[in-house]
Amino acid sequence: MSWKAACPVSDVKQDTLKECTIDGIExxxxxxxxxxxxxxxxxxxxxxxxxxxGICANNVMTCDRHLWQWxxxxxEPLGPAEKPLLIYQTKEVNGQLMVFLDxxxxxxxxxxxx
Amino acid sequence: MSSRxxxxxxxTPDLQQGEWVDSKIYSDEEIFEDELKKIWSKxxxxxxxxxxxxxxxxxxxxxxxxxxxxxxxxxxxxxxAFLNVCPHRGNMIERRPSGxxxxxxxxxxxxxxxxxxxxxxxDMKGKCVNISxxxxxxxxxxxxxxxxxxxxxxxVYFGGFVWxxxxxxxxxxxxxxxxxxxxxxxxxxxxxxxxVFHYHKAIIPCNYKLWHDxxxxxxxxxxxxxxxxxxxxxxxxxxxNSGFDGGHINxxxxxxxxDNYEGSHSREELSFPxxxxxxxxxxxMFPGVNFNLxxxxxxxxxxxxxxPNSVMIEFRGLGLxxxxxxxxxxxIDHHNSIWGxxxxxxxxDLLAVTGQGSSMHPMAESRKILHGRHExxxxxxxxxxxxxxxxxxxxLNRSPSNPDETFKPYPAFKEQEAQRAAAAGK
Amino acid sequence: MAEIKHDLKExxxxxxxxxxxxxxxxxxxxWHDNCADNFNYAIRAFSPEVQADIKYHGGDKEYMQxxxxxxxxxxxxxxxxxxxxxxxxxxxxxxxxxxxxxxxxAVYQTQLDGINSHVDAGTTSIFLVGRYNDKFIIDGDSIKxxxxxxxxxxxxxxxxxxxxx
Numbered sequence: 001m002s003w004k005a006a007c008p009v010s011d012v013k014q015d016t017l018k019e020c021t022i023d024g025i026e027x028x029x030x031x032x033x034x035x036x037x038x039x040x041x042x043x044x045x046x047x048x049x050x051x052x053x054g055i056c057a058n059n060v061m062t063c064d065r066h067l068w069q070w071x072x073x074x075x076e077p078l079g080p081a082e083k084p085l086l087i088y089q090t091k092e093v094n095g096q097l098m099v100f101l102d103x104x105x106x107x108x109x110x111x112x113x114x
Numbered sequence: 115m116s117s118r119x120x121x122x123x124x125x126t127p128d129l130q131q132g133e134w135v136d137s138k139i140y141s142d143e144e145i146f147e148d149e150l151k152k153i154w155s156k157x158x159x160x161x162x163x164x165x166x167x168x169x170x171x172x173x174x175x176x177x178x179x180x181x182x183x184x185x186x187x188x189x190x191x192x193x194x195a196f197l198n199v200c201p202h203r204g205n206m207i208e209r210r211p212s213g214x215x216x217x218x219x220x221x222x223x224x225x226x227x228x229x230x231x232x233x234x235x236x237d238m239k240g241k242c243v244n245i246s247x248x249x250x251x252x253x254x255x256x257x258x259x260x261x262x263x264x265x266x267x268x269x270v271y272f273g274g275f276v277w278x279x280x281x282x283x284x285x286x287x288x289x290x291x292x293x294x295x296x297x298x299x300x301x302x303x304x305x306x307x308x309x310v311f312h313y314h315k316a317i318i319p320c321n322y323k324l325w326h327d328x329x330x331x332x333x334x335x336x337x338x339x340x341x342x343x344x345x346x347x348x349x350x351x352x353x354x355n356s357g358f359d360g361g362h363i364n365x366x367x368x369x370x371x372x373d374n375y376e377g378s379h380s381r382e383e384l385s386f387p388x389x390x391x392x393x394x395x396x397x398x399m400f401p402g403v404n405f406n407l408x409x410x411x412x413x414x415x416x417x418x419x420x421x422p423n424s425v426m427i428e429f430r431g432l433g434l435x436x437x438x439x440x441x442x443x444x445x446i447d448h449h450n451s452i453w454g455x456x457x458x459x460x461x462x463d464l465l466a467v468t469g470q471g472s473s474m475h476p477m478a479e480s481r482k483i484l485h486g487r488h489e490x491x492x493x494x495x496x497x498x499x500x501x502x503x504x505x506x507x508x509x510l511n512r513s514p515s516n517p518d519e520t521f522k523p524y525p526a527f528k529e530q531e532a533q534r535a536a537a538a539g540k
Numbered sequence: 541m542a543e544i545k546h547d548l549k550e551x552x553x554x555x556x557x558x559x560x561x562x563x564x565x566x567x568x569x570x571w572h573d574n575c576a577d578n579f580n581y582a583i584r585a586f587s588p589e590v591q592a593d594i595k596y597h598g599g600d601k602e603y604m605q606x607x608x609x610x611x612x613x614x615x616x617x618x619x620x621x622x623x624x625x626x627x628x629x630x631x632x633x634x635x636x637x638x639x640x641x642x643x644x645x646a647v648y649q650t651q652l653d654g655i656n657s658h659v660d661a662g663t664t665s666i667f668l669v670g671r672y673n674d675k676f677i678i679d680g681d682s683i684k685x686x687x688x689x690x691x692x693x694x695x696x697x698x699x700x701x702x703x704x705x
Contacts, residue, residue: 046226046244048223065218312594314594317698318698338615430590447598456700456704456705472655
């Protein structure tokens with residue numbers, strides 16, 4: 001439970017999504033212009049990996065499968081999305097992007113029956 | 115008079131019921147459709163091996179009686195089978211021969227089978243987990259729970275082979291279906307996991323039953339040079355050909371005399387669990403499955419009938435998953451030298467059946483196909499074929515020697531012999 | 541040095557092409573003569589069906605010699621095979637003592653007695669497609685095959701054949 005280094009801030013460019021793994025937890029990083037965000041790596045709809053399927057423009061992320069969308073700054077669902085993006089706390093320290101890791105943020109996919 | 119005119123050629127042979135069949139059963143379109151409907155759609159069909167589906171979310175596709183089928187391994191590692199058909203508008207959901215759903219396909223998401231067309235998704239248990247824009251288009255008139263996949267009966271049995279049936283009412287397990295025919299090899303093949311090391315396919319212009327007949331008899335060792343010069347000894351002729359309920363047969367072991375054959379090395383060292391080295395077993399299951407274990411390699415032929423004169427045969431070779439590299443290479447080389455597509459025997463067997471296929475076209479003058487050899491049910495006896503066609507006749511209610519007539523049960527051979535002797539004595 | 545290398549590359553190509561003629565025409569002895577004593581031969585393909593690399597055939601020089609010497613004893617499809625081969629690439633080692641080549645391969649079959657000669661004979665079709673991956677030993681003037689892998693794309697082999705590819 002603490003602040004962990006993810007990567008140099010210069011690695012996370014606007015309108016791109018970058019995955020990294022910290023202590024075995026996969027995190028998705030984004031640049032929202034006036035700061036950064038970190039999310040779980042998958043879409044809350046059906047677990048699609050957003051690093052490959054997320055399209056970012058004007059701080060709106062769209063998953064290219066079923067076109068769910070979110071405000072990247074707040075995680076608020078837009079368009080057909082029915083669930084928000086969960087967001088980790090982040091800050092910049094000496095050019096490093098830091099993520100506050102307590103417990104892994106996970107969506108409830110109810111796949112016990114899978 | 116040694117050659118024959120039309121009437122003589124077409125006359126009923128002076129042989130007993132079961133000792134000959136009419137070539138029409140190998141060429142008639144109506145009989146073929148009958149077979150798909152009453153046999154291939156009703157029974158247990160082995161479709162692949164579990165080693166082709168190693169991980170959770172892996173899949174294999176195949177067809178049974180023209181139905182596209184997909185077999186998937188779930189998160190729980192259980193293997194399930196479904197019609198590979200999207201309940202939406204009938205597209206084939208998966209077109210690849212194999213793969214894994216851990217990562218999604220281009221229209222799909224991880225851990226689902228997704229139809230590329232409209233992105234309807236299904237989990238590994240066949241439940242529909244996504245209908246795109248359902249509320250907008252179907253309001254409350256259609257739900258995921260109403261459009262699950264068509265699940266098919268599926269078992270993993272006998273050395274890890276995957277069996278599927280299109281028949282929900284089959285009422286028997288694979289074990290019951292096999293009726294003991296597999297028992298001779300079951301302890302060896304169930305001891306530890308097997309693995310497929312060989313796969314190739316052939317689409318052959320002949321009826322599937324002609325290939326099965328070849329796998330049921332060894333009189334055709336005359337076809338194979340090395341079999342002739344190494345095989346015909348006392349031990350060879352002592353092998354018993356046994357029939358089981360359901361039309362299956364198997365042939366007992368004998369020790370192969372490899373040293374007589376130039377260019378092959380004895381398989382003495384390498385075998386399967388519980389099996390003495392250099393032994394040989396053959397199992398031919400109704401309607402068209404062959405397991406052939408010779409010393410170090412297990413061969414399996416699986417057939418997909420495509421038409422009365424066309425069959426796809428998938429040839430597999432298997433060893434132990436635990437094989438060392440060296441042992442595996444030995445099995446591969448032994449298997450190939452005889453049963454590979456460039457090996458000694460297989461090419462010759464296929465030449466023979468394609469010749470039969472050419473001859474048995476629809477509307478041909480009837481060929482009376484002789485299955486009449488009797489040698490105390492040993493290796494050159496043709497009781498294997500008689501046993502098969504008796505089952506065939508029952509299931510289709512057709513007489514194999516006069517397929518437009520209904521089936522009459524075969525009297526026992528000894529009974530027929532007694533009748534024949536009595537008639538001759540008159 | 542570059543000239544010698546170029547010359548060696550030419551010789552390797554020539555050997556590959558001459559071998560195609562030898563194999564097409566069943567001049568097995570010529571083929572064996574051009575194989576080193578430690579020659580190894582294999583026909584392989586990857587099967588996406590069972591997700592494994594399959595070895596369809598192969599063995600050492602002695603094994604391949606025994607195969608070709610026994611051909612007359614066996615029932616075989618006599619429909620001629622015709623290779624069409626293009627050498628894509630030859631690499632000669634810096635010391636000039638070995639080389640490797642990658643060639644494209646298509647093998648056609650013209651029916652003769654395979655099934656029903658009256659109807660089928662004379663019909664040509666593609667039998668196999670793939671590549672030759674070859675390794676050579678160079679010893680002065682002599683270039684010999686050390687290893688040949690016939691890497692097939694084709695897995696539907698129908699009747700197959702008794703003849704080395």
